[in-house]
Amino acid sequence: MTIQLGPMPDEQGYFGEYGGQIIPPELKAVMDEIDRAYEEIRKTEAFQKELAELHADYVGRPSPLFEARRLSDRLGGARIWLKREDLNHTGAHKINHCLGEALLAKHMGKTKVLAETGAGQHGVALATACALVGIECEIHMGEIDIEKEHPNVTKMKILGCNLVPVTRGTRTLKDAVDSAFEEYLRDPQNFFYAIGSVVGPHPFPKMVRDFQSIVGREAKRQFLEKNGRLPDVVMACVGGGSNAIGLFTDFLEEESVRIIGVEPAGRGLDTPDHAATLTKGVKGTIHGFKCYNLQDEKGNPLAVYSIASGLDYPGVGPQHCYLKDMERVEYVTATDDECLDAFLTLSRTEGIIPALESAHAVAHAMKLAKEMAPEQHILVNLSGRGDKDADFVAEKLEL
Numbered sequence: 308m309t310i311q312l313g314p315m316p317d318e319q320g321y322f323g324e325y326g327g328q329i330i331p332p333e334l335k336a337v338m339d340e341i342d343r344a345y346e347e348i349r350k351t352e353a354f355q356k357e358l359a360e361l362h363a364d365y366v367g368r369p370s371p372l373f374e375a376r377r378l379s380d381r382l383g384g385a386r387i388w389l390k391r392e393d394l395n396h397t398g399a400h401k402i403n404h405c406l407g408e409a410l411l412a413k414h415m416g417k418t419k420v421l422a423e424t425g426a427g428q429h430g431v432a433l434a435t436a437c438a439l440v441g442i443e444c445e446i447h448m449g450e451i452d453i454e455k456e457h458p459n460v461t462k463m464k465i466l467g468c469n470l471v472p473v474t475r476g477t478r479t480l481k482d483a484v485d486s487a488f489e490e491y492l493r494d495p496q497n498f499f500y501a502i503g504s505v506v507g508p509h510p511f512p513k514m515v516r517d518f519q520s521i522v523g524r525e526a527k528r529q530f531l532e533k534n535g536r537l538p539d540v541v542m543a544c545v546g547g548g549s550n551a552i553g554l555f556t557d558f559l560e561e562e563s564v565r566i567i568g569v570e571p572a573g574r575g576l577d578t579p580d581h582a583a584t585l586t587k588g589v590k591g592t593i594h595g596f597k598c599y600n601l602q603d604e605k606g607n608p609l610a611v612y613s614i615a616s617g618l619d620y621p622g623v624g625p626q627h628c629y630l631k632d633m634e635r636v637e638y639v640t641a642t643d644d645e646c647l648d649a650f651l652t653l654s655r656t657e658g659i660i661p662a663l664e665s666a667h668a669v670a671h672a673m674k675l676a677k678e679m680a681p682e683q684h685i686l687v688n689l690s691g692r693g694d695k696d697a698d699f700v701a702e703k704l705e706l
């Protein structure tokens with residue numbers, strides 16, 4: 308039996324009550340133009356061919372599906388499989404939508420692509436895609452993240468993008484979005500804001516999801532080829548939600564598959580230091596769309612926190628909010644400590660150093676696997692590699 312979800316979003320960009328375009332009319336006109344251009348270009352054979360060639364010859368797709376045997380044996384329960392998005396060119400899933408967005412910007416004749424970045428993965432992927440396509444790129448990044456994610460900062464500079472340090476507010480991801488958005492508003496006709504996740508006003512949650520859904524399409528095919536059946540559970544970490552929705556999309560209508568998104572519980576859900584938006588948030592508006600938000604009584608976004616810079620965002624993709632309310636996807640959390648434990652365990656049992664973001668999903672898979680039977684399977688999206696986090700973790704754990 309399958310679950311019928313219907314087409315999402317609707318014409319106005321709503322997933323149930325979430326999403327939309329909560330923006331001034333001038334900007335709405337620009338977003339509608341992007342939507343029209345996207346809908347037009349995505350159906351053309353030329354665009355599909357160009358993207359497919361880049362996936363194969365530039366990104367290195369399909370990314371492998373790997374059975375983490377030693378890790379699974381050690382846990383003694385379900386088998387854990389890793390979708391190796393960490394092996395993509397630039398080291399994470401972000402390149403999947405950056406290529407699409409850069410090609411679209413070029414097609415629309417835009418003169419500059421700009422964006423925010425947290426962990427620097429989206430920034431590196433976008434700077435890479437812009438270098439490839441031949442379009443100017445500007446990335447806004449919080450000062451704290453610049454310090455923490457140094458290798459990615461260096462790469463962005465080498466790739467020729469203009470890196471703008473954000474010194475206001477929390478000096479992390481949310482303020483980087485605000486800063487990049489302000490720059491975008493200076494000339495939305497000629498600039499293209501390449502949002503780094505399935506967030507922002509319509510059509511971005513839809514468009515980024517579509518570009519990311521290759522992850523789940525491949526993983527489903529690969530898992531079926533290797534096992535002749537579907538996995539019991541699919542799982543991914545959730546910041547804005549792009550790697551998660553990328554994996555989930557092809558499994559949403561498969562009733563036998565349990566789907567789990569893992570949010571960052573930081574220093575604990577009973578402290579202010581977390582970014583578990585779906586778990587602890589309330590309905591509100593942020594960056595031009597409606598979603599669950601971590602906000603104060605006045606509706607201002609809270610200064611959220613996670614050890615993983617790519618997860619500390621006080622909003623979340625509207626489709627995830629909808630999937631939570633209809634109880635199709637379960638959203639759980641992993642703390643910083645659980646994340647660090649998974650980071651080291653995966654590194655030392657499989658020789659794979661995960662991104663701190665992805666380690667949240669690995670942490671929950673490790674917990675759940677022990678409660679499941681050895682003939683059951685958990686498929687985890689390993690959204691990125693941990694090179695960017697290696698020095699930070701080594702220093703923190705005094706390795």
Ligand SMILES: Cc1ncc(COP(=O)(O)O)c(C=O)c1O
Nearest residue numbers: 428504546547548549550617691
């Ligand atoms: C490796 C990696 N995974 C996950 C994320 C979180 O983003 P999203 O929830 O959009 O996949 C990031 C963000 O920077 C990332 O770099």
